[in-house]
Amino acid sequence: MPSTAIDEDTEERSSEHDGDAGDPVEERSRTRVDSALPHTKRLPPTVEYDGDIHGLRCRRCDNRYDPTIDGLVRTVECCSSLAEVDPDDIPICEVNLKLTPEERVLSEWSDTQLLFLQAVYNAQQLRYDPLEYDLLNDSMIRLQEYVGIDADALQDLLETDLLRHDTDHPHRLYTVTPDGRSAIGESYRQGVDYGHGQGDLEESSQHVMAVEVARRYLEREYVDDPSSRVVEVVPYYDLDENHRLDLAGVDVEGEFVVTVEIERINHDVKRAVPEDFDKMAGCEPEEAIWVVMTQSSGHDVLEALNDPLEGPVRVEKTYASTTPPQQFKINTAGLTAVYPVEWLKDAFLDADGS
Known part of the structure; x- marks a missing residue:
């Protein structure tokens, strides 16, 4: 069932406006849903949020800064340094939840639940x-900590399939479902939010993460290598209306040099994997790379x-189950x-993922 708990900051503000206590729209309008800063459970030790000005203050000298990531960095560096801060304390x-107070009143979900859905959606969009x-x-x-959602409220979102x-592995990831997107008023636009070069329509956060790891790998190991023919990496490369490469590295003529498939194993693996193999083989790349979630x-x-x-x-060569996949020595049209x-992230990307 949806959470019916009223946000703590809403309770506090409502008590200050007894004349408006019976107006739920007025109550909702006092709760900020454009920012996580009024709700976060984590901030650097020298930083505090000031709700009266919707800004940040340095606890040591009381200087004020904007409620943005740039403002937060400036607040930290006012009398301290980022090196002294636990990265998890930077929320x-x-x-930017886009629902009006009226829409939030009509919603069966609390502001905190809606904020969490929006935060997850923003994260999976790499915003x-x-x-x-x-x-x-x-x-x-x-x-969860940055918007202040509790375990029960989060579980409600999972049980009603607004969130998955x-x-x-390697860390917890959620995905906002189509119903979840509807709950927060997020629509998908072809050519902007999905389609060639943009993304898949029902893409999971885990898939987005793997595509981004592979994209950075191709940029670093191919585009930045003067000896490589790859001049551009195109994610979500549409081959036709029904077939798409997760990533393609192309040369100056637009010809495929390297193709990448992100594979999340499901019940249809024995049908889906050969189809993806044939799709990449048909592009005749020099290299066909598969990125998987686990060994x-x-x-x-x-x-x-x-x-x-x-x-x-498609492939005759076999390996013992104890062999790490990165040690496979296979050279076929659809898999190299x-x-x-x-492993790809740790082996080829810097500690910050770049």
């Missing part, structure tokens, strides 16, 4: 500065290509490497 700042929240490295438990728990998933991919549900065997996403 997201802007949330936050990595200092605030980095999808590649940060658990979404941090987002993707994974706890065992890499073996699931190989097994599906060794013994597909339909059609010929298999990399677990966490």
Whole structure:
């Protein structure tokens, strides 16, 4: 069931306006939903939020700063330094829930629940500065703390399928479902939010994370390498109306040099994996890279290509289940490497994911 708890800051402000106590729209209008700062349970030790001015203050000298990530950094560095701050204590700042007070009153969900849905959605859209929240490295438990949602209220969102728990590997990730997007008034626009170069329509946070890891890997190891023919990395490359590459590295003529498929193993693995293999093979790339979520998933991919549900065997070579996928030595049209996403990130990207 949806949470019926009233936000603490709403209770406090309502008590100051007895004349408006019976007007739920007025009560909701006093709760800020454009920012997480009034709600966060975590802030650096030298920083405090001032609700009267919707700004930040340095606790040591009382200087005031903007309620943005830039303002937060300036507040920290006013009388301290970022090096002295636990990165988890730097919260997201802007949330920008787009519902009106009237819409929030009509919603069956509390402001805190709506804020959390918006924060997760923003995170899976890569809208936050990595200092605030980095999808590649940060658990979404941090987002729970930044908007102040409790376990029961979060569980309600999961049980009603407004939110899905993707994974706890390598860190906890949630995804806002289509119903969740509707609850916060977020619409998907083809060519802007999804489509060629933008994203998949029903993409999970885990898939977004893996695509971003692979994109940074291709940029660093191919585009930035003078000896490579790759001049551009295109995520979500549409081949036609029904087929899309997760990533493509193309040369100056737009020809495929390297293709990448992000594979999240599901019940349809023996059909889906060979189809993805054929899709990449048809592009005739020099390299066809598979990025998987775990080591065992890499073996699931190989097994599906060794013994597909339909059609010929795609890959004949086999490996013991103890062999790390990154050690596979395979050179076929649709597979030249298999990399677990966490291994790829740790091996090729800097500590900050760049």
